[in-house]
Amino acid sequence: MAASMNTKAKAEQVTVMRSQLGRVRGLGAARAGSHHWKAERLTAIALVPLTVWFVIAVLSHLGADQPAIARWAATPWNAALLLALVAMTFHHMHLGLQVVWEDYIHVSKRREAAILATRGACLLLGLMAAVAVLKLATASHI
Amino acid sequence: MPENAKPMNDIRDAQLVARGTDGRLVRRPVSPHIGIYRWPITMVASILNRATGIALSAGSLLLAWWLVAASAGPQDFAIVQGFIASPLGLLMLLGWTASLFYHLYGGIRHLVWDAGHGLAKASLNSVTWAVIALSLVSTAGVWVAGYMLTAGAQ
Numbered sequence: 001m002a003a004s005m006n007t008k009a010k011a012e013q014v015t016v017m018r019s020q021l022g023r024v025r026g027l028g029a030a031r032a033g034s035h036h037w038k039a040e041r042l043t044a045i046a047l048v049p050l051t052v053w054f055v056i057a058v059l060s061h062l063g064a065d066q067p068a069i070a071r072w073a074a075t076p077w078n079a080a081l082l083l084a085l086v087a088m089t090f091h092h093m094h095l096g097l098q099v100v101w102e103d104y105i106h107v108s109k110r111r112e113a114a115i116l117a118t119r120g121a122c123l124l125l126g127l128m129a130a131v132a133v134l135k136l137a138t139a140s141h142i
Numbered sequence: 143m144p145e146n147a148k149p150m151n152d153i154r155d156a157q158l159v160a161r162g163t164d165g166r167l168v169r170r171p172v173s174p175h176i177g178i179y180r181w182p183i184t185m186v187a188s189i190l191n192r193a194t195g196i197a198l199s200a201g202s203l204l205l206a207w208w209l210v211a212a213s214a215g216p217q218d219f220a221i222v223q224g225f226i227a228s229p230l231g232l233l234m235l236l237g238w239t240a241s242l243f244y245h246l247y248g249g250i251r252h253l254v255w256d257a258g259h260g261l262a263k264a265s266l267n268s269v270t271w272a273v274i275a276l277s278l279v280s281t282a283g284v285w286v287a288g289y290m291l292t293a294g295a296q
Contacts, residue, residue: 041256044249051246055239055284062292066219069212082209089202096195106152129206132213139213 036095043092050085070136079137083130090126094119187270191248194241201238239284243277 057078061069072078097118105111162168171177179185204226211222225231251273254260260269 041253044253048246048250051242055242059284059288059291062288066212066216069219073212086205086209089205093199093202097199100192100196125202125206129209132206132209135213136209 036098040092040095040099043088043095046084046088047092050081050088053081054085070139073133073136074139076137079133082133086126086129086133090122090129094122097122182267183270183274184266187248187251187273190244190274191252194245194248197237197241198245201234201241204234204238236281236285240277240281243280243284244273247273247276247280 057072061072064072073082098115101111101114101118105114158170158172160168160170208222208226211218226235251260251269254269260266
């Protein structure tokens with residue numbers, strides 16, 4: 001039984017002498033070539049009003065204590081904008097830093113490692129900040 | 143091989159090898175050769191946009207810490223507020239504000255370019271100077287407003 005499965009698996013393995021380019025030629029673009037560029041700009045556009053809102057919000061809460069900040073962040077509108085700010089900031093940050101690594105790290109393994117590490121760090125930081133916002137938004141003591 | 147040269151790992155390195163006036167093999171300078179180049183303002187602005195982006199990435203740690211501390215409670219929030227109010231914290235906040243405004247206005251400039259507008263040489267230079275001036279004015283404006291708001295509260 002095991003032997004027959006083994007031969008079957010071997011029979012299904014077909015070796016074709018075709019280059020990687022030959023395999024994809026004629027299939028059209030993957031439609032993913034401009035994804036990074038577009039995502040970087042779309043997050044930038046979103047960050048323009050979000051940043052202005054955040055600077056004004058911080059200015060109007062200078063010297064405020066924690067309960068005041070918590071009350072402010074607990075408003076659904078403010079919580080939603082804070083979540084959007086966090087998501088767009090950390091997404092834009094990892095897209096931007098990726099370009100920096102691509103420009104200056106010339107050893108491909110190190111470059112890929114740096115990009116993945118940046119992506120992971122941005123994801124974790126963003127999630128942590130988002131959890132903090134949700135915790136403020138759903139706090140019961142207010 | 144030029145002195146102190148590393149072995150070639152990349153075929154493109156071959157294009158960088160040339161002979162100097164004394165006949166010795168040298169490594170060509172890479173353009174733009176910033177050591178002998180008169181920096182156009184657009185080049186300064188481009189480098190600043192990247193530098194402020196990296197600075198803002200570091201600043202986002204402060205944003206995350208601030209939010210986490212605010213969600214943790216008054217004691218943790220007092221620690222982060224205390225750090226921000228310290229000389230180092232204020233210096234970081236000043237750098238963050240300046241970087242934020244520069245990256246914001248510079249970013250809008252890039253978005254306008256991406257849409258295909260404002261690429262004539264004259265407008266390139268004037269818009270670039272405007273971005274620098276606007277970010278300085280905005281930074282100063284926010285800090286003056288912040289100082290007046292906190293001075294009024296005390």
